[in-house]
Amino acid sequence: MPRFDLGLPELQQYRPTIAEPDDFDDFWRNTLADARRFPAEPELTRIASPLSQVEVYDVVFNGFAGQPVRAWLLLPAARTGRLAAVVEFAGYGGGRGLPHDRLAWVSAGYAHFIMDTRGQGSAWGSGDTPDPHGTGPSAPGFMTRGIERPQDYYYRRVYTDAVRAIDATRTLDRVDPDRVAVCGGSQGGGIALAAAGLAEGLIAVMPDVPFLSHFERAVGMTGEGPYPEIVQYLAVHRDLVEQTFNTLSYVDGVNFAKRSTAPALFSVALLDPVCPPSTVFAAHNHYAAASSIEVYPFNQHEGGGAHHWVRQAEWLQRQLDS
Numbered sequence: 001m002p003r004f005d006l007g008l009p010e011l012q013q014y015r016p017t018i019a020e021p022d023d024f025d026d027f028w029r030n031t032l033a034d035a036r037r038f039p040a041e042p043e044l045t046r047i048a049s050p051l052s053q054v055e056v057y058d059v060v061f062n063g064f065a066g067q068p069v070r071a072w073l074l075l076p077a078a079r080t081g082r083l084a085a086v087v088e089f090a091g092y093g094g095g096r097g098l099p100h101d102r103l104a105w106v107s108a109g110y111a112h113f114i115m116d117t118r119g120q121g122s123a124w125g126s127g128d129t130p131d132p133h134g135t136g137p138s139a140p141g142f143m144t145r146g147i148e149r150p151q152d153y154y155y156r157r158v159y160t161d162a163v164r165a166i167d168a169t170r171t172l173d174r175v176d177p178d179r180v181a182v183c184g185g186s187q188g189g190g191i192a193l194a195a196a197g198l199a200e201g202l203i204a205v206m207p208d209v210p211f212l213s214h215f216e217r218a219v220g221m222t223g224e225g226p227y228p229e230i231v232q233y234l235a236v237h238r239d240l241v242e243q244t245f246n247t248l249s250y251v252d253g254v255n256f257a258k259r260s261t262a263p264a265l266f267s268v269a270l271l272d273p274v275c276p277p278s279t280v281f282a283a284h285n286h287y288a289a290a291s292s293i294e295v296y297p298f299n300q301h302e303g304g305g306a307h308h309w310v311r312q313a314e315w316l317q318r319q320l321d322s
Contacts, residue, residue: 002271003270003271004222004273004276005270005276005277005278006277006278008270008295008297011268011270011277011278011281012281012285013285014278014281014282014285015282015285015286016214016217016282018214018216018249018252018254018255018282018286019216019245019246019249019252020249020252020255020258021150021246021249021250024249024250024255025259027150027250028198028250031064031156031160032160032163032198034065035062035063035064035065035066035160035163035164036164036167037066038062038066039062040061040062040164040167040168040170040171041168041171042059042060042061042062042071042168042171042172043059043060043061044057044058044059044073045057045058045059047099049099049100051099051100051103052077053076053077053078053107054074054075054076054077054099054103054106055074055075055076055077056072056073056074056099057072057073057074057075058070058072059071059072059073059113059168061164061165061167061168062164062168063118063157063160063161063164063165064118064156064157064158064160064161064164065157067118067132067157068129069115069116069118069129069161069164069165070096070116070127070128070129071096071113071114071115071116071165071168072096072099072102072112072113072114073111073112073113073114073172074099074102074103074105074106074111074112074114075106075111075112075174076106076107076109076110079109081174082173082174082175082176083109083110083111083174083175083176083179084109084110084111084175084176084179084180084181084203084320085110085111085112085113085169085172085175085176085179085180085181086105086110086111086112086113086180086181086182086183086316087113087115087162087165087166087169087180087181087182087183087195088102088105088112088113088114088115088182088183088184088188089115089117089162089165089182089183089184089187089188089189089191089192089195090114090115090116090117090120090121090125090127090184090187090188091125091184091185091186091187091188091211092120092123092142092186092187092211092225092226093120093121093122093123093124093125094117094120094121094123094124094125094127095116095117095120095121095122095125095126095127095128095129096114096115096116096117096121096125096126096127096128097114097121097125097126098126101125102114104309104313108313111169111172111174111175113165113168113169115161115162115165116128116129117129117158117161117187117191118130118131118157118158118161119131119142119145119154120142131145131154131157133145133146133152133154133157135147135148135152135154136148136152137237138233139229139230139232139233140229140232141225141226141229142154142226142229143226143227143229143230143233144229144230144233144244147230147233147244147247147248148240148243148247149247150246150247150250153247153250153251155194155212155251156250156251158191159191159194159195159198159251162182162191162192162194162195162198162199163195163198163199166180166182166195166199166202167199177201178201178203179203179320180201180202180203181202181203181204181205181206181262181316181319182195182196182199182202182204182205182206183205183206183207183208183312184206184207184208184210185208185209185210185303186208186209186210186211186274186275186301187211187212187226188208189206189207189208189209189210189211190207190210190211190212190213190253191212192205192206192207192210193205193207193210193212193213193253193256193257193260193283194212194251194253194256195256196256196257196259196260196261196262196264196287196289197255197256197257197258197259197260198256198259200261201261201262202261202262203262203319203320204262204263204264204265204315204316204319205260205262205263205264205265206264206265206266206312206315206316207253207264207266207267207283208266208267208303208304208308208312209267209268209269209272209274209275209280209301209303210253210266210275210280210283211226211274211275212251212252212253213252213253213254213257213275213279213280213282213283214252214253214254214278214279214282214283215230215245215248215249215252216245217276217278217279217282218275218276218279219231219234221276222273222274222276223273224273224274224301225274226274227274230244230248253283254282254283254286257283257284257286257287257288258286258287258288259288260287260288260289260291261288261289262289263289263290263291263319264284264287264289264290264291264292265291265292265293265294265311265312265315265316266280266283266284266287266291266292266293266294267293267294267295267296267303267304267308268280268281268284268293268294268295268296268303269296269299269300269301269302269303269304270295270296270297270298270299271297271298271299271300272299272300272301272303273300273301274300274301275301280293281293292315294308294311296308
């Protein structure tokens with residue numbers, strides 16, 4: 001894959017103007033207030049598992065409009081007292097998967113809360129949470145579901161689920177509510193960015209090769225999914241370009257980055273055809289709180305892979321120690 005985006009020196013200075021609706025803050029304040037009418041405490045069911053060093057819980061919590069969302073909670077069996085927690089969001093098409101799919105954070109001593117993504121989990125990493133909302137015509141996938149109006153858009157529901165996952169995690173008696181971090185790769189990184197701008201009091205944010213930022217540049221720049229779903233939609237609905245990008249401005253990761261309060265560690269891959277590097281740097285360079293970024297010059301959307309998790313773990317420990 002040849003380089004197709006700006007060079008690294010330009011990327012490091014890239015701080016584009018991003019469309020932001022006048023009612024952005026009111027929109028999300030009202031959305032979350034409506035969701036928070038429902039209890040934050042989740043239902044936990046202990047699951048028998050061959051993971052002898054890990055306690056596994058099947059979780060159901062109240063997401064958007066109080067709708068049930070599934071998650072896994074993994075706890076170190078040998079630890080007592082309140083733990084720092086990592087809330088993780090899944091990449092595009094995937095769900096919470098199986099408990100033994102993700103053992104790194106719990107093995108490092110954290111409570112690990114893995115959120116299912118409503119309607120997803122049939123491309124990889126099985127999911128168990130439906131999205132009960134009907135929408136108008138949309139392209140295959142999730143990017144254009146309900147895109148006619150911000151109120152109906154799919155990611156309004158997903159981002160609200162994410163904030164409620166954090167709320168649910170903070171109610172757990174094994175979790176220190178003041179030491180909750182969020183992470184995710186690709187779509188999960190975009191959801192983590194939304195959480196950075198919407199959830200109060202996070203200790204750290206770790207968006208890994210994040211998706212869902214700087215839509216005006218991303219759409220039409222790359223032929224790798226999922227951004228081409230929007231291209232396909234607009235190729236048919238030629239009269240809805242302005243309306244579509246208006247909706248997307250309510251979920252653009254850059255607009256959440258501007259409202260962040262927790263320190264962040266980003267990652268970016270300079271050959272990434274799914275989340276172009278300039279879209280990642282746009283969010284990073286607009287990030288309001290302290291942030292750093294790990295650059296992987298010769299990688300595509302896999303980014304830093306397992307190498308990057310080590311950097312995340314070391315960095316998160318420094319945030320907890322500071």
